[in-house]
Amino acid sequence: MVPVAARNLADSVGLDRVELVGGDMFQAVPQGRDVYLLCRVLAGWSDDAVAGLFESCRKAMADSSSRLVVLERVVVDEDPSVLPALWDLHLLMTNSGRHRTLEEFTALLDRAGLDVERVADLPAETTALIAAPRTAG
DSSP states (O other): OHHHHHHHHHHHTOGGGOOOOOSOTTTOOOSSOSEEEEESOOTTSOHHHHHHHHHHHHHHOSSTTOEEEEEEOEEOSSSOOHHHHHHHHHHHHHHSOOOEEHHHHHHHHHHTTEEEEEEEEETTTEEEEEEEEOOOO
8 A cells, every 4th residue: 555655645745755665554553653554444443443543543642743544434323314324234244344334433433532622524425534632631
């Protein structure tokens, strides 16, 4: 993924604005960064694994100005469309995964010491959750 991301970023924003790091996100994340981005990688993992990843991001954050940005399909319980239900069924059938509700994501972020600062609906039924390190007090 890193070579593909490097080509795409070089063409769009330039590589001087980012650092791409390969590896296993469940083993370690880079220390001291301003933004951590997780894009559509959480649906196939258990709540404990996701909460652990969020906690690793929290511990690695440079300071209170760092943010975790999660881009995922979020399940809604009220007036759902057919598409999210089909995604959920697909995940269940292929790897026992599932999409989570906003409340479930919020609870997992809370377990990791992160507070949801903002939620934004994006195209293609994607939701952005921006989380900040919890401040003392």
